[in-house]
């Protein structure tokens with residue numbers, strides 16, 4: 001097959017199914033508002049829940065970090081890229097979340113790749129929730145371990161799978177708050193099962209960290225559970241970029257020996273680590289932001305109910321409206337955009353085929369009026385196009 005034929009075929013596959021993806025060129029993103037060309041939109045698509053990416057103090061510390069450490073780290077952490085500030089951030093995260101140690105990565109994607117591929121070997125078993133993030137699924141495919149996927153948040157399904165396989169060592173993988181569902185894993189119950197079967201547990205808490213629990217410690221703290229491995233990102237509520245694995249001293253030592261993502265990739269920009277330290281300081285004290293976000297979630301669900309919108313069962317800042325088909329999903333996205341609101345049209349392969357949905361992420365900076373307007377528009381669209 002010729003290269004061009006291959007590419008045309010693959011592109012057409014997406015185009016024909018209304019699954020083709022386009023990227024918006026954003027002019028400026030200032031949290032609640034976003035500018036595309038010269039038009040202003042109310043932003044219901046951001047993961048920067050508290051607007052920390054534009055927080056004045058955090059920006060100031062990023063700048064201060066640049067003045068002090070420059071704009072690049074110069075090499076991997078194994079050569080000269082591991083600075084005092086990286087070490088300080090690792091310590092501070094470990095203290096905050098009650099772990100012996102933590103390890104920094106350049107992104108959540110990279111962290112998940114590394115965690116799975118470094119720990120899981122041929123003959124091992126990964127038991128993963130059906131709806132976990134693509135980065136974890138991909139890493140599991142690439143690792144030579146056996147991947148078994150249990151039904152979403154279904155303890156019986158998990159137990160059944162664990163009991164069916166004789167395993168050398170196994171890892172149960174789930175998310176604190178599911179990024180495309182908005183619901184939470186029954187972490188406490190999964191941890192118990194994990195203990196019963198001598199398995200370890202990995203929780204990806206990208207959307208829970210900073211947002212829930214005392215001092216924003218996230219889903220695990222809220223459920224009073226300490227998984228052996230906890231992955232958090234700095235790209236959502238923390239408002240910057242990067243990620244960390246929280247773990248024991250021994251696991252950290254093992255990663256320093258064997259993680260290719262750490263050994264062969266340039267370490268986090270020191271100024272970025274400096275800014276993350278500042279952001280974590282703020283997030284611990286962000287009870288007012290957490291309360292405002294919670295109030296917005298409550299309000300969103302209350303008004304949606306009033307208008308009879310079919311919501312998925314989520315109590316988090318991630319809210320979803322299932323849409324009949326991919327075509328309609330794009331239509332509603334365009335309709336809302338024309339009316340000044342930016343939401344996400346989520347389709348396959350981000351979610352299982354045939355389950356498109358509108359994804360609405362609430363921010364602490366949204367007003368009740370923003371929320372009410374959005375819901376009214378969705379209601380109007382449904383009235384005209386569905387039923």
Ligand SMILES: *Cc1c(COP(=O)(O)O)cnc(C)c1O
Pocket residue numbers: 106107108109110112133135175179204206207233234235241242243
């Ligand atoms: C966003 C996200 C990631 C990836 O994190 P990045 O820092 O954006 O690479 C991983 N897991 C989940 C559940 C996420 O939502």
